[in-house]
Amino acid sequence: MSAAILSGKEISQKILEELKKEVAFLKEKGITPGLAVIRVGDDPASIAYVNGKKKDAEKIGIKSYEHILPASTSQDKLCALIDNLNSDVNIHGILVQLPLPSHIEEQAIIERISPDKDVDGFHPINVGKMVIGQDAFLPCTPFGIIKMLEYAGIESKGKHTVIIGRSNIVGKPIANLMMQKRNPGNSTVTVCHTATPNVSDYTLQADILIVAAGRPCVVNADMVKPGAVVIDVGINRIEDKEHPRGYRLVGDVDYDSVSKKASWITPVPGGVGLMTRAMLMYNTVLAVKKANSIKE
Numbered sequence: 001m002s003a004a005i006l007s008g009k010e011i012s013q014k015i016l017e018e019l020k021k022e023v024a025f026l027k028e029k030g031i032t033p034g035l036a037v038i039r040v041g042d043d044p045a046s047i048a049y050v051n052g053k054k055k056d057a058e059k060i061g062i063k064s065y066e067h068i069l070p071a072s073t074s075q076d077k078l079c080a081l082i083d084n085l086n087s088d089v090n091i092h093g094i095l096v097q098l099p100l101p102s103h104i105e106e107q108a109i110i111e112r113i114s115p116d117k118d119v120d121g122f123h124p125i126n127v128g129k130m131v132i133g134q135d136a137f138l139p140c141t142p143f144g145i146i147k148m149l150e151y152a153g154i155e156s157k158g159k160h161t162v163i164i165g166r167s168n169i170v171g172k173p174i175a176n177l178m179m180q181k182r183n184p185g186n187s188t189v190t191v192c193h194t195a196t197p198n199v200s201d202y203t204l205q206a207d208i209l210i211v212a213a214g215r216p217c218v219v220n221a222d223m224v225k226p227g228a229v230v231i232d233v234g235i236n237r238i239e240d241k242e243h244p245r246g247y248r249l250v251g252d253v254d255y256d257s258v259s260k261k262a263s264w265i266t267p268v269p270g271g272v273g274l275m276t277r278a279m280l281m282y283n284t285v286l287a288v289k290k291a292n293s294i295k296e
């Protein structure tokens with residue numbers, strides 16, 4: 001058996017098409033959605049991500065405002081920039097690209113962003129609201145995974161979802177969303193991490209396996225139940241002199257072996273990463289609608 005490809009490319013394009021119409025409608029009303037993206041330093045992966053985001057924003061008519069700061073920028077200076085953006089009526093969403101240089105306290109920066117402009121969904125107010133099922137900005141990667149399951153019509157109710165990874169931006173929020181009493185969701189959730197002995201004892205029981213560990217080949221075919229749905233969140237750069245960019249991207253899952261056993265699998269590239277970008281656009285449009293009291 002060979003898995004069907006759960007394509008982030010296809011699904012994100014559909015979402016972006018719909019958002020484009022919504023943005024056109026907002027522009028008719030005289031509102032241009034504005035997204036500010038702050039990048040501190042020159043990490044190559046961050047540059048690539050921010051460029052992708054800019055491309056998506058332009059494609060659908062969102063104006064993106066890029067702020068590129070040197071790695072030596074002080075925390076106070078970054079806070080001052082965020083304060084300005086918080087009070088700027090043309091800016092509806094603010095994203096500070098992570099990770100930040102080690103002299104800057106990441107959590108303080110996340111909390112500086114107005115919860116109403118927190119399109120990443122990282123502010124404790126939004127995290128708390130999400131956990132108790134209130135209306136909130138959902139973090140883009142978990143939200144993107146939920147949308148993929150929804151678009152593909154993959155049933156999660158009553159299924160066992162196993163997650164590898166417990167970070168604040170992926171593992172914890174996707175665990176929470178997958179156990180919530182709504183669809184997609186309503187599944188029984190297990191979370192594995194580096195203190196989990198014999199991770200494969202758990203992954204072999206997974207109907208839906210979500211992998212966000214940050215290392216290649218954390219999951220191989222021997223760890224997967226036949227017919228499982230496998231969501232690969234990992235983005236790892238592997239040096240490859242043959243490749244025009246000098247590197248290629250692989251996920252955390254051994255795609256070649258696992259795709260022979262799973263029922264669905266997300267590719268890397270072309271999977272969850274593109275969904276993350278689409279949901280950032282979705283959250284930006286949502287922020288505009290909230291700011292202007294526009295209903296769905």
Ligand SMILES: NC(=O)C1=CN([C@@H]2O[C@H](COP(=O)(O)OP(=O)(O)OC[C@H]3O[C@@H](n4cnc5c(N)ncnc54)[C@H](OP(=O)(O)O)[C@@H]3O)[C@@H](O)[C@H]2O)C=CC1
Nearest residue numbers: 141165166167170193194212213214233234235272273276
């Ligand atoms: N596609 C996308 O849109 C996005 C992709 N990513 C990618 O997803 C991956 C994960 O990102 P992120 O959550 O931020 O990463 P973190 O490094 O913050 O977290 C990794 C988590 O995986 C756990 N872990 C690592 N190795 C193993 C292992 N061998 N077995 C079990 N658990 C393990 C860690 O456990 P412990 O807590 O014990 O250390 C930790 O909880 C990265 O490759 C990142 O680049 C991230 C965000 C968005």
Ligand SMILES: Nc1nc(=O)c2c([nH]1)NC[C@@H]1CN(c3ccc(C(=O)N[C@@H](CCC(=O)O)C(=O)O)cc3)C=[N+]21
Nearest residue numbers: 048049052096097098099120235269270271273274276
């Ligand atoms: N404040 C903040 N918010 C984030 O959402 C955030 C962040 N910081 N820091 C880093 C991680 C990582 N992340 C990715 C998003 C898209 C792709 C993506 O577009 N991937 C494409 C390919 C990209 C390429 O070709 O380099 C794909 O998988 O097909 C990858 C990774 C968001 N993150």
